[in-house]
Amino acid sequence: MNKKAIVYIRLKDGVLDPQGITIQRAILNMGYDAVSSVRSGKFFELEVSGDGGKVEEQIQDICRKLLANPVIEKFTVEYEK
Amino acid sequence: MNKKAIVYIRLKDGVLDPQGITIQRAILNMGYDAVSSVRSGKFFELEVSGDGGKVEEQIQDICRKLLANPVIEKFTVEYEK
Numbered sequence: 001m002n003k004k005a006i007v008y009i010r011l012k013d014g015v016l017d018p019q020g021i022t023i024q025r026a027i028l029n030m031g032y033d034a035v036s037s038v039r040s041g042k043f044f045e046l047e048v049s050g051d052g053g054k055v056e057e058q059i060q061d062i063c064r065k066l067l068a069n070p071v072i073e074k075f076t077v078e079y080e081k
Numbered sequence: 082m083n084k085k086a087i088v089y090i091r092l093k094d095g096v097l098d099p100q101g102i103t104i105q106r107a108i109l110n111m112g113y114d115a116v117s118s119v120r121s122g123k124f125f126e127l128e129v130s131g132d133g134g135k136v137e138e139q140i141q142d143i144c145r146k147l148l149a150n151p152v153i154e155k156f157t158v159e160y161e162k
Contacts, residue, residue, distance in 0.1 A: 002117075008124070023125065023147065023148070026147055027143055030143070030146070030147065032139045033131070034129045034130065034131045034135070034136045034140070035127045035128065035129050035139070035140075035143070036128045036129070036130060037127070038125055038126070038127050038128075039125070039126045040124075040126075041123065041124050042121065042123045042124070043089070043122050043123070043124055044101070044104065044119055044120070044121050044122070045119070045120045045121075045122065046116045046118070046119050047116065047117045047118040048115045048116050048117070049115065049117060050114070050115045054115070055115045058113045058114075058116070059115070061113070062108055062116070065111070066104065066107055066111065
């Protein structure tokens, strides 16, 4: 069965996010007052196929070993049909 | 009212995604067979406050002018309480 796995990668709480800070400063400098903080993250959309349990195990492995840096990042996975 | 705006930025369809291609190749080289394609994207979590309509207008402006490159990227915004 084909489906889509979306892996979201965020910095752990407490890890400094210089990109977010820079963007927040730029937003203020542009004159917008609605935004009080910015955190940046990334995501990967994976087309996956195969047996549900085995696929989810592979995705967890791939996240831990390849996509996320476990020292400073955390990840979550969502599945879409 | 405080809420969170999450801005998702994806490459437009048809725009080459070298990071996604490299990751897909790495996944294959690691011996995993479940993943047939990878597309990369980024997101920004913005803490926002103020009147709903005005805030959403500011966020749209910020996306167009600062966060996304409209030549190759598209963006979507979701709001969370």
